[in-house]
Amino acid sequence: MTGVTWRDGVDEIERRRKIISVGVDVPQVGVLAFGLVDRGTNIIEVRPTTLCPLSCIYCSVNAGPRSTNRWAEFIDTPEALLPALEEVVRFKGVNDVEVHIDGMGEPGIYPYLVKLVRGAKAISGVSRVSMQTRLYMLSDDTLRELAQAGLDRINLSIDSLNPELAKRISGAPWYDINRVKELVARALELGINVIASPVWLPGINDDDIINIIKWAGENGLGRGELPPVLIQKYIPHKRGRRVRMRIMSWQGFWRRIKDMELELGVRLTATNDELNVHRAPQLPRPYKLGDNVKVRVISRGIIKGEFLGVILPLRNSAIYDRVITVIAGPHMEKILIGNQVKVRVIENNDNIYIGRLI
Ligand code: SF4
Missing domain, CATH: 3.20.20.70 (Aldolase class I)
Structure with missing residues (x-):
């Protein structure tokens, strides 16, 4: 309460x-x-x-x-x-x-x-x-x-x-x-x-x-x-x-x-x-559905069992650098955070990335 x-x-x-x-x-x-x-x-x-x-x-x-x-x-x-x-x-x-x-x-x-x-x-x-x-x-x-x-x-x-x-x-x-x-x-x-x-x-x-x-x-x-x-x-x-x-x-x-x-x-x-809403150029999507990407896991994600990762390599540009939600499971916390893993992109709507561990 x-x-x-x-x-x-x-x-x-x-x-x-x-x-x-x-x-x-x-x-x-x-x-x-x-x-x-x-x-x-x-x-x-x-x-x-x-x-x-x-x-x-x-x-x-x-x-x-x-x-x-x-x-x-x-x-x-x-x-x-x-x-x-x-x-x-x-x-x-x-x-x-x-x-x-x-x-x-x-x-x-x-x-x-x-x-x-x-x-x-x-x-x-x-x-x-x-x-x-x-x-x-x-x-x-x-x-x-x-x-x-x-x-x-x-x-x-x-x-x-x-x-x-x-x-x-x-x-x-x-x-x-x-x-x-x-x-x-x-x-x-x-x-x-x-x-x-x-x-x-x-x-x-x-x-x-x-x-x-x-x-x-x-x-x-x-x-x-x-x-x-x-x-x-x-x-x-x-x-x-x-x-x-x-x-x-x-x-x-x-x-x-x-x-x-x-x-x-x-x-x-x-x-x-x-x-005053109109179309305007949309950011590029650097990673496609099904791509395998290298990810450094940095923390928990917002929902239990999800993690936040940074897709590597970084280019120091908001136009191309992306974070990704990695779906794994709460028991993976100690293993994942701080480490690099391979992830498959399973969603990238409007540059919102979700991936699964390979
Ligand atoms: S984020 Fe959710 S709980 Fe908070 S004010 Fe908005 S609708 Fe309500």
Whole structure:
């Protein structure tokens, strides 16, 4: 059970799992847990930490104190992230890159968040810095510093305005939705745009979604540039926490969104043009499916039984150097970490590498 503040949630995780700091010697592309993810658009995902003090009932990445499958957590360093980000932005060759800070944890508790935002915004070619967060963990002072550092937009994870249901969905008894509302007002005053991105859990927060739309519209979220709310469909993930419910079809979901737009007179969808998302050169994939590669195993991976490896030889370039998740088994920890092994690449979607020991 979590304690009385969000820090107790993080302390609990630190007692139970290995916390791994990622330094400049580790490539920044190749895993979902930290570093950079490039999906071939002008948006680069920056993933600073896997730590999260909440335990949302639907969490697709099974984060937080109540995680059942993690055995390590990662905290990346700005010294590793920022130079790699600069290289990838240069590689893309466009002048409207959006750096989106998110990941398998809650970026709001990342200790170097202001430094990361300031560094990202200073990179030539970056036009916008945005962040996905529950916001609750940020103080007024940190928000002010983030605004000064150049944070443009917060995508707010929020699933209910009802204090009790909000605590239940977030799995965190200390989570206070009224404090979140105060922080939203503060962010907007400071010039940071905010859009709400609730996850719709049919049968659990139907009325709450309507209330969030009304509240967001009345309080100026989206600032007239974007819809105040972009609703997320709940999708159960193999390794995520699951909520027992009837899963809506995509067709049914979009039909309900259109109905709500008409009923409430609020736009709830945005085009790629409005969001300024477009194709942009994607990083090369240096290793193909089925390739056998030499890997130095450096630590546990995030999920129990997985390990983190560096594919050798390194070229000292974020464009080509990759980390890889090596699937083995928890009993292999003492044998693997610190050693070189041969691995077969079994997945490389969007440069996220998974391999098996040969
Ligand atoms: S959904 Fe986000 S805030 Fe909730 S437990 Fe997962 S990572 Fe944390």
